[in-house]
Amino acid sequence: MSKKSRRSAGIVVLGLIVALIATACGGGTSSSSGASEVKWAFSLPTSWDPVTSRTGNDINTISLAYASLTRLDENGNVEPSLAESWEYNADGTAVTFTLREGLTFTDGTPLDAEAVKAFFERGKTQEDSFLKDQLDDVVGATVVSPTEVTLNLSRPDYQIPYLVAGRTGAISSPAAAADTQKLSVWPVGAGPFKITDFVAEDHAYFVKNPDYWDAENINIESFQLSVAPDPATLVAGVQSGSIDFATLPALQAKEAEAAGLNVTVEPSLAANNVSINLNKAPFDNPKVVEAFRYAFDRQAFVDVITGGLGSKTSQPFPEGYLAFNPEIENQWSYDPEKAKSLLQEAGYGPGELTIAITAQSVATNRAELAQAQLKKIGVESTIDVVPPGSSTWQSEVYIAKNPQLATDGTIGRESPVQNLLATYGAEGIMNLSGPHASPEFVAALDLVRATPLEDPQYKPRLWAAVKAGVDQSPSNYLFSNPWIIVSNPKLKDLNILPSQVRWEGVTVS
Numbered sequence: 001m002s003k004k005s006r007r008s009a010g011i012v013v014l015g016l017i018v019a020l021i022a023t024a025c026g027g028g029t030s031s032s033s034g035a036s037e038v039k040w041a042f043s044l045p046t047s048w049d050p051v052t053s054r055t056g057n058d059i060n061t062i063s064l065a066y067a068s069l070t071r072l073d074e075n076g077n078v079e080p081s082l083a084e085s086w087e088y089n090a091d092g093t094a095v096t097f098t099l100r101e102g103l104t105f106t107d108g109t110p111l112d113a114e115a116v117k118a119f120f121e122r123g124k125t126q127e128d129s130f131l132k133d134q135l136d137d138v139v140g141a142t143v144v145s146p147t148e149v150t151l152n153l154s155r156p157d158y159q160i161p162y163l164v165a166g167r168t169g170a171i172s173s174p175a176a177a178a179d180t181q182k183l184s185v186w187p188v189g190a191g192p193f194k195i196t197d198f199v200a201e202d203h204a205y206f207v208k209n210p211d212y213w214d215a216e217n218i219n220i221e222s223f224q225l226s227v228a229p230d231p232a233t234l235v236a237g238v239q240s241g242s243i244d245f246a247t248l249p250a251l252q253a254k255e256a257e258a259a260g261l262n263v264t265v266e267p268s269l270a271a272n273n274v275s276i277n278l279n280k281a282p283f284d285n286p287k288v289v290e291a292f293r294y295a296f297d298r299q300a301f302v303d304v305i306t307g308g309l310g311s312k313t314s315q316p317f318p319e320g321y322l323a324f325n326p327e328i329e330n331q332w333s334y335d336p337e338k339a340k341s342l343l344q345e346a347g348y349g350p351g352e353l354t355i356a357i358t359a360q361s362v363a364t365n366r367a368e369l370a371q372a373q374l375k376k377i378g379v380e381s382t383i384d385v386v387p388p389g390s391s392t393w394q395s396e397v398y399i400a401k402n403p404q405l406a407t408d409g410t411i412g413r414e415s416p417v418q419n420l421l422a423t424y425g426a427e428g429i430m431n432l433s434g435p436h437a438s439p440e441f442v443a444a445l446d447l448v449r450a451t452p453l454e455d456p457q458y459k460p461r462l463w464a465a466v467k468a469g470v471d472q473s474p475s476n477y478l479f480s481n482p483w484i485i486v487s488n489p490k491l492k493d494l495n496i497l498p499s500q501v502r503w504e505g506v507t508v509s
Contacts, residue, residue: 037223038224039226040223042246045062048062048186049177050131051122052180056411060500063170065193066190067192078161078162081165082111082171094152095160096148109173109174109175113149116149119172124138126180134163137154138151138160155450157450162418192214193206238259239261245486248486250309250310256486263486264494266483266485267482269412271410271479273407275430277406277433278474282355287345291377294333295336296370297373299334301369305365305366306482309484312478315470316412316477322462324466336377351380353380354380356382357381357384359384359385360393361386416448423475424469424472437472441471445468490508491508494506
């Protein structure tokens with residue numbers, strides 16, 4: 001993979017920090033190779049510190065170095081991880097987690113109740129924390145015993161065990177967190193692997209962590225994570241042995257299979273949309289917003305973008321997932337004639353409305369298809385391509401909320417409430433129309449939080465919240481795409497969950 005010829009001053013400084021850390025920690029070279037080595041071409045996290053990590057996608061790489069309090073199984077249910085059990089008080093305003101005995105971080109310090117308390121306090125108070133909104137209901141943590149810690153809540157919230165199954169519960173070493181700049185480039189957790197080398201924008205190398213609580217299910221001795229190359233070269237990379245495991249564009253699946261490689265298709269929580277900004281004309285006109293509801297042929301996106309492997313969805317959840325509400329799927333079906341009629345009522349004849357579509361450079365095909373479908377309803381458009389790099393997309397789209405319209409999506413969150421907040425909440429990172437959030441949506445979401453997961457009313461209340469979010473939002477979810485993985489045949493028993501890729505149980509022949 002070619003390196004960028006120019007880097008910002010910040011990246012240069014980051015590289016110097018990493019070099020010093022690698023020298024101090026004995027890094028600088030990859031781990032010893034052998035039959036139990038895996039090379040994963042994916043992406044590097046926005047930060048190696050769970051508190052300052054900025055995207056949901058980061059959980060896949062964060063979880064190499066960190067373990068969370070809980071984790072999700074293949075059905076999306078919460079199961080023990082660092083915490084072997086948890087219990088709510090009578091009114092749901094406090095939840096006590098009981099940790100496993102003898103947990104340690106990779107720096108040798110204990111992972112006890114004090115460490116958990118320190119992590120959540122840092123998540124709530126650190127100036128650049130990206131966990132503040134997720135921990136809004138957590139008013140404090142109390143150490144009950146060395147292995148028991150209680151999260152005190154401002155209101156009943158039964159979603160906490162889900163919430164702490166991801167980055168929000170990926171406990172970092174308090175000793176390492178004394179230098180948060182260093183922690184952002186050199187993770188210190190209690191996960192399945194321990195970092196040995198890191199080069200920004202290029203790679204991270206790991207070795208197995210023998211002190212990981214589930215180490216007996218980790219069969220990989222050394223691990224190489226690298227930035228994925230151009231998608232067109234992925235199949236050749238796996239054939240050559242320079243890559244063992246990678247996420248594959250759907251249209252390359254047949255090429256990989258023909259090359260004798262393993263192609264695995266598994267459900268994911270990813271859902272893609274055309275994200276619309278109510279704060280920008282012409283979407284301040286309700287008639288235009290309504291017209292765009294009928295403008296997009298979802299099946300065409302499934303066929304063209306996912307090669308038929310995905311599925312249609314009108315909400316930020318895939319079909320088959322607990323939160324997926326089938327009752328709203330046909331609420332706004334594809335109807336270009338109705339879209340044209342609504343645009344006429346809004347004062348726009350054919351060719352009289354032009355908008356800008358903002359797209360990531362790696363996903364211009366989605367923007368091009370949206371452009372073609374908008375043309376069918378008489379709307380002209382241009383495509384503004386954001387250069388590669390998640391930080392650019394975040395600053396322009398998620399933070400500044402500059403686009404009129406963007407092709408975007410969510411990879412999901414461990415908690416369905418957390419995902420709804422991210423996509424539709426007033427401060428939601430993927431709500432391009434923020435701070436717009438209807439009172440009906442907020443009230444419906446509060447009711448879900450206050451409902452125990454085993455309560456018969458939990459599912460109908462969750463579905464009601466999903467409907468309220470879809471009704472209030474001008475953005476149109478279009479399709480869900482599964483995990484499509486190409487891998488070296490030597491990798492067996494892949495552990496691909498809807499929420500993330502994990503490495504427990506994976507074997508290397």
